[in-house]
Amino acid sequence: MMEITKQIKDIARQLFEEKKIDLFLAWEKSDFDFQSMPFFARGVEDVDKIIFDEFSIHNLSNALLRFRDGKERIGIVVKGCDSRGIVRLLEDHQFTRDRLHIVGVCCPGMKDPLKAFRNESGFEKNIDTDLSADKCKDCIQPNPVIYDVLLGEEQPVPLQGERFLKVKEMEALTPDEKYKFWEDTLSTCIRCYACRQACVACNCRTCIFDESRPQWVGRESEVSDNMMYHIIRAFHMTGRCIECGECERVCPVNIPLMLLNQKLIKDVDNYFGPFDAGLKYEEGAKPPLSKYRENDPDDFL
Amino acid sequence: MKGLLEFMGIEPERYQTAWISGSEGNKFQEVMHKLVDDVTTLGPNRKLRYVK
Numbered sequence: 001m002m003e004i005t006k007q008i009k010d011i012a013r014q015l016f017e018e019k020k021i022d023l024f025l026a027w028e029k030s031d032f033d034f035q036s037m038p039f040f041a042r043g044v045e046d047v048d049k050i051i052f053d054e055f056s057i058h059n060l061s062n063a064l065l066r067f068r069d070g071k072e073r074i075g076i077v078v079k080g081c082d083s084r085g086i087v088r089l090l091e092d093h094q095f096t097r098d099r100l101h102i103v104g105v106c107c108p109g110m111k112d113p114l115k116a117f118r119n120e121s122g123f124e125k126n127i128d129t130d131l132s133a134d135k136c137k138d139c140i141q142p143n144p145v146i147y148d149v150l151l152g153e154e155q156p157v158p159l160q161g162e163r164f165l166k167v168k169e170m171e172a173l174t175p176d177e178k179y180k181f182w183e184d185t186l187s188t189c190i191r192c193y194a195c196r197q198a199c200v201a202c203n204c205r206t207c208i209f210d211e212s213r214p215q216w217v218g219r220e221s222e223v224s225d226n227m228m229y230h231i232i233r234a235f236h237m238t239g240r241c242i243e244c245g246e247c248e249r250v251c252p253v254n255i256p257l258m259l260l261n262q263k264l265i266k267d268v269d270n271y272f273g274p275f276d277a278g279l280k281y282e283e284g285a286k287p288p289l290s291k292y293r294e295n296d297p298d299d300f301l
Numbered sequence: 302m303k304g305l306l307e308f309m310g311i312e313p314e315r316y317q318t319a320w321i322s323g324s325e326g327n328k329f330q331e332v333m334h335k336l337v338d339d340v341t342t343l344g345p346n347r348k349l350r351y352v353k
Contacts, residue, residue: 167308170308171308175307175310175311175312175313176310177310178307178308178309178310179309179310179311179348180310181310182309182310183310183348223349223350224349224350227309227349228349231305231306231309234305235302235305260305260308263304263305263308264304264305267304267305298318298320299303
């Protein structure tokens with residue numbers, strides 16, 4: 001990690017000196033040992049703050065959305081999942097490739113700052129010794145799929161055993177059991193929309209949940225509106241979710257959002273042939289739900 | 302959509318989709334009868350509702 005940090009700094013410094021970029025997206029250390037923060041370096045003087053460590057868990061490709069209307073040329077550090085986010089942005093024409101200088105890092109799996117924080121707090125009785133993030137356990141793509149420079153050694157796929165195991169367990173329940181589970185889980189939702197903000201696939205300029213005329217979904221945080229929100233959010237992510245797990249990580253009430261997302265990934269995979277969002281970038285290629293084919297299955301609706 | 306609703310615990314009979322052209326009056330009738338029968342068997346919906 002120290003080695004990678006040093007390499008990233010060198011690359012950033014060189015790019016700034018050659019005036020190839022205006023902005024470099026990476027991480028900096030926060031006040032806590034177990035927390036890194038996204039960091040936007042704007043010049044050579046900022047480069048020393050850059051760091052890459054096992055708590056660099058954030059998906060920086062989401063931050064690119066803030067610059068989609070600008071002309072800045074941006075350097076960005078990506079892990080495997082983040083790079084899929086960049087492919088999604090390119091496919092959606094939210095960004096052009098020539099504005100980006102992508103530094104890919106082969107990701108050995110990240111640690112969860114929240115778990116570390118709980119251990120540190122002194123309130124937790126059962127200290128979790130395994131700090132690795134939940135989202136990294138289901139990872140299928142630890143190595144960047146799109147990059148200009150690749151750092152680190154290629155990592156093996158961390159996913160052990162069968163994919164979509166939790167989804168299959170859930171599918172086996174009866175409708176009432178399933179509804180009970182979701183009612184219990186989603187009634188805790190406070191509608192902070194953090195899952196929407198953290199998502200790189202959520203890149204609409206006007207969001208259906210922000211519109212007030214007509215108001216499609218009520219603002220009240222009770223079960224029926226919460227369910228409406230989560231069904232729509234999940235469904236809008238169909239064929240777009242890159243499984244970076246940011247929605248679940250940022251959720252303040254720990255709603256298992258990836259369960260919904262993975263269900264839809266499984267369905268898309270099932271109905272539209274083998275497909276995973278953002279695994280490969282081809283100019284002009286479109287994901288299954290962005291184009292019409294005559295043999296599209298009816299069951300999907 | 303149907304898969305997701307089922308996953309969230311809505312009975313599959315409650316949400317049905319069918320492809321019916323404007324000229325297929327008979328098919329429309331059949332589908333609607335089937336839908337009404339299915340839903341009548343299930344009884345009133347208590348899910349996704351605001352229960353005070």
